[in-house]
Amino acid sequence: METTIKQQQQKPHIVIFPSPAMGHLIPLSEFAKRLVLTHNFSVTFIIPNFGFPIKSQKSFLDSSMPKTIQVLYLPPPPPLADVPSDADPSFFVITAMTRAVPALRDSLKLLTESTRLVALIVDVVGTDSFEVAREFNLLRYIFVPLCAMSLSLLLHLPKLDEGAQAHGYSDYKDIPDPIKIPGCIPIRGTQFVDMLQNRNTHTYKLFIYHTKRYNLADGIIVNSFLELESGAFNAFADDGEDGSGKKPPIYPIGPLLQTRPISGNDDDVECLRWLDEQPRGSVLFASFGSSGTLSQEQLTELALGLEMSEQRFIWVVRSPAKDGASGVHYNAQSINKDDDPFDFLPKGFMERTRRGGLGLLVRSWAPQIQILSHGSTGGFLSHCGWNSILESLVNGVPLIAWPLFGEQEMHTEMLTKQFKIAFRPNKNEEDGLVGREEIAKLVRDLILGEGGKPLRQKARELKEAAATATSAHGSSARSLVQVIQIWKNHETVML
Incomplete structure (x- = not known):
């Protein structure tokens, strides 16, 4: 009982489990700084080990994170001997994140012994960690460092996949007409991100797997703002009407921009x-x-x-x-x-x-x-x-x-x-x-x-x-406050 009381008196603690891409780490780091410096949270980054150097990412985190934000680096995962020889680097990274889940579990267990851990935030391909979050009664959130249109495409991807299969298209770039994405302007298959164009690649199949699991999240946080992409955000609110199924609450909290000072060189x-x-x-x-x-x-x-x-x-x-x-x-x-x-x-x-x-x-x-x-x-x-x-x-x-x-x-x-x-x-x-x-x-x-x-x-x-949007009573500020209140009111469970 004493441990529980002590834990409840602590700041709510958030764990972030990111992929190594700099375009993802930068907004996540800014989000973490806002939680710590403005909203009285404590934060730990748990960085997967991909079996190869990520020197630039480590240098960035070490130089840009306040000392109040902890950064943990996981040990190397088991050898990825079963990765297909023709797989692209993205497939390797996504697979390594899944293999890092046992090590993530060990780190979460240690954190629960000393912190009031309330939520786990993962990247767009980190949903395999959701089962571990459930073990510790943690809220599960996806952070999307992309535009709302990208999120709309990811949420709609399983439905698009079914349609492409029904019409015999193995590659989206072969579809002659622009492809409709809920709440967004139509785009051609040639404008899809490279790794999503061909339905037969290993990486594409992993993305389908993860996007089908987005409904397991307690919420999705997006680095965009309502006034910029109102069509996409309004479409998210139409549960199931676009054929992509019921979605978790979606919170536009952007724009989050890097606040790193000039180097002085x-x-x-x-x-x-x-x-x-x-x-x-x-x-x-x-x-x-x-x-x-x-x-x-x-x-x-x-x-x-x-x-x-x-x-x-x-x-x-x-x-x-x-x-x-x-x-x-x-x-x-x-x-x-x-x-x-x-x-x-x-x-x-x-x-x-x-x-x-x-x-x-x-x-x-x-x-x-x-x-x-x-x-x-x-x-x-x-x-x-x-x-x-x-x-x-x-x-x-x-x-x-x-x-x-x-x-x-x-x-x-x-x-x-x-x-x-x-x-x-x-x-x-x-x-x-x-x-x-x-x-x-x-x-x-x-x-x-x-x-x-x-x-x-x-x-x-x-x-x-x-x-x-980012002013005190703007749309993004209000959206962030909603998430903050959910996290602060969440009761954690000590194991």
Whole structure:
């Protein structure tokens, strides 16, 4: 009895069990900080071991987490000898998360001895941990670091799978008509995230398995906001009418943005100092995130297009991929990390742009949050990862959408046709590249042209909507309070 009384007097404790993707860890870490610093919770991250180094993720968590947030790293899982030889890395990661569940159970048992543990938050492919959460009488939540449209697609995927099977389609890209997703604009199968396009892959089957288990959750938390994706969020409330079955409560609590301070190194300081000297709204920021790169041919066209636009720019330059693709995912085989990205730029480009004060080039990484929030930034050429989109929206910056992989094709469709705050470049039919003339035209239009005027206006409107959603009585703030109250009122069970 004494232990129970002592436990009830403690702060409610939340455990987060994430996948290793940086695009997932960043909003989860911000969510954890908000719980601890604003709502008087305690939080532990339990990180699965995938049998390979996750140095960047560990470095991020160690440097960005307050000391009040505990980070535990699980031991390696049993060898994954039964993983199919043709499985992609996503299949390996999802399987490793499932194999980590016994180690997760051991960690939860230890935490129950010293904390008032009330809820387990998992990633979109972490539902195999729900049985363990039930053993400890923990509430089970899924955190979706994606847009509501992505969640709608995942919830509807089993129904879409049945339809594709009935019509004999093994691959969604073979379906000729746009595919309807509840509450969202229709998209083509070619715009599905790569791992969900082919119904016969091992990874696709794992996603079907996990999405069918979403109804086991006590709630789903989404890093988006009601005013941005009202159609999708309203469709979630129609239990079963879309054919996807009854859904748990869904809570939009975004936008959650990274609050990591500027590093203070010379390159970061130079970026902001250079921006301070530019006219308001005059600079295009060009960056493809932490894992996007271009071919040598496309890199050259982008450089010359930026120069031809005669608009100011900051460009985060990354060494080109070796495989010749116009846009690929960053991986160890495609890029030599010892290369200097500037060595791949067109001859004389650096000297011409520096001499004219036109642009600032940065190697591999720049303080994106600070750049997008700076008054001199007037546009963002982006790969359209969801975190980057939210950072752009919050700061009222219109975009040139340049998707490379993953769900970025779907995001681009939203940005151009639903939100209407982005241009999309047209590719040449002959070589599949975006030509320098096209780039120059879109940059000029986005920054100061009449064609970009509606985009700039819409960006300002969405900036206000995002600020309203996260204000004290806004939709996202109210949604978060609902979850907080459920967690604080939950009675835990000591084993």
